[in-house]
Amino acid sequence: MNLDSRIRLISTSEITPPKKRDIGIKEAKGDIVAFIDDDAYPHKDWLKYALENFKDESVAAVAGPAVTPGSDSLLQKASGEVYSSRLVSAGFIYRYIPKKRREVDDYPSCNLIVRKSIMQAIGGFNTNFWPGEDTKLCLDIRLMGKKIIYDPRVLVYHHRRNLFFTHLKQVANYALHRGYFVKKYPQTSFKFSYFLPSLFVLLLLIGGIPSFYIPVLKIIYPGCLLFYLLLVFSSSILKGLVLFPLVFPGIILTHITYGFYFLKGLAASKLKEEL
Secondary structure (H helix, E strand, O other): OOOOOOOOOOOOOOOOHHHHHHHHHHHOOOOEEEEEOOOEEEOOOHHHHHHHHOOOOOEEEEEOOEEOOOOOOHHHHHHHHHHOOHHHHHHHHHHOOOOOOEEEOOOOOOEEEEEHHHHHHOOOOOOOOOOOHHHHHHHHHHHOOOEEEEOOOOOEEEOOOOOOHHHHHHHHHHHHHHHHHHHHOHHHHOOHHHHHHHHHHHHHHHOOOHHHOOHHHHHHHHHHHHHHHHHHHHHHHOOOOOOHHHHHHHHHHHHHHHHHHHHHHHHOOOOHHHO
């Protein structure tokens, strides 16, 4: 492999990604460290626009959207459309679609640029959690009283997992950690929107039984389910006729998977990384 002379490859043992990133932070020579996933690639002006935000000394980190590349397969694009649906990501769709510049308190490390001095001050990622290492890092930054800025121009292209199995496996892992982080890092994880899929799952599991015995629920319960399906239909059909047959069940299965594993994380006393 022919590499630019400015690039160094550092070999590590089989350790978690945050441990690898901590090694990178230690070896980095510059004032800014940029994190990106191995299945993502940056826009050509990624760092140029990021650096503009660091002119403000109160800004510790900069983030931006991770959009689905046009070259992805149909199943990958369907996964990206599921994530970018408001029914799935709610107020966080700016993570998948460029939206207006804003301050955020939690952001994925697939597109996160941080001052090296800040990383050194908080001891790096310093965790075995993965995913979730970024939640801990962003909370540490916020506790320092520093800002994390989302800039839509700081853009990377992020290849998606195929719908359905690998997509849902990723969703399950996200949800498990988020549910656990509600207890461990409530400052940024205790948000109502994270609980909604679990409430939906509980409604599916136990909501139907009373409807057999309570007359009014015989109307309300199926009415609520029909309303939900209409919402999913309207959101999915906007993605186009080709993607609709994938996105429609994809949203429903994402809700169910996230809801179940969020509850599992919420009930866990420890995650496997801590054992």
